[in-house]
Amino acid sequence: MKTIGLLGGMSWESTVSYYRALNEGVKAARGGLHSARIILNSLEFAEIETLQSKGDWQALADILVEAGLSVERAGADGLLICTNTMHKVAPEVQAALSIPLLHIADATGEVLKSAGIRQIGLLGTRYTMEQPFYRDRIEQQFGIDVLVPDLAERDAIHRIIFEELCQGVISDASRSVFLDAISALAGRGAQGVILGCTEIALLVKPSDTDVPLFDTTQIHVDQAVRWVLDIAR
Template identity: 60%
Template structure:
């Protein structure tokens, strides 16, 4: 079994789900008392969040590059960035280490392909929904037609992530907002919706809607398990 490297803490609420999902995946695959071999470096999210909203992506990338080097030094054979938004720093992380990066957008696109999804809605932080580092990768590398909510709804999705979900606050009115936005994307032609922030799956579950949801935390964690056991 290979060792999975995790860069977590953005936020730790969803990083805990990564740890659980990966260990459950290894247990299911191997049985007995097996658990995953994981090297985790968890950053302090407060300064990273400030750098994001200041537009200092170079500074934020430096934090993740340092974390990646620490994960590699701890014996990891691959590295995962346990957040969609900070995949904006994916290239910096790849250049900082000699081990492969398992990209969350690639894992998600592969899962969408298995389900025959070509036109998909995307929810996430404003950075993820509006910038090309994620949406553009889905479109250009994987040929997906990606839809995002309108400006007003993008702000709602973004604010709930930072002001509630990253703090572990799960509120029914916020879930109602998300479900309304998901339904609107489906009515506009989306065959499915990507929960493109690792915290959204804490609030919205497949049982809450008939629209097909793709939880990037679960998908990314499963990809890590497949890689580690391959």
């Protein structure tokens, strides 16, 4: 079994989901007392969020490169960045490492393509929804059109992610905001919606809507479990 490295803490709320799901996935595949071999570097999220707000992505790249190298030095065979937004600096991280980085958008795109999706909605932080690093990767590599909510909805979603979900706050009112955005995207032609922030699945569940939801945390973990166990898709 390979050892998977995790860059977590962005936020730690969703990193808990990664840790649990990775171990559950390995146990489901191997049975008994089997669990995942994991090396975790959990970053200080307040520092990350401040740099995001300032738009200092070079400083963020430097932090994640050093964190990735520390995980590689500790013996990881591959790396997961446990957040969608920070995949903005994934190219810099991968360039610095000699181990593979399993990209969350690639894992998601493969699942969407297998499901026959041609047009998909995307929810996430403002950075993920508005900047091209995530949308373009899915559109260009997988031929899938990506729709995002309108400006007011994007602002509300971003606020809820940072002021509530990243701090462990779950509210029915905020769930309604997300469900309204999901319905609006479906009304515009989306065949499903990407939960493109690893905290969103803490708030919105498939049982909450008839629109197919694609949870990037679980998709990323499923890819990693197959990779560490050498299981073909």
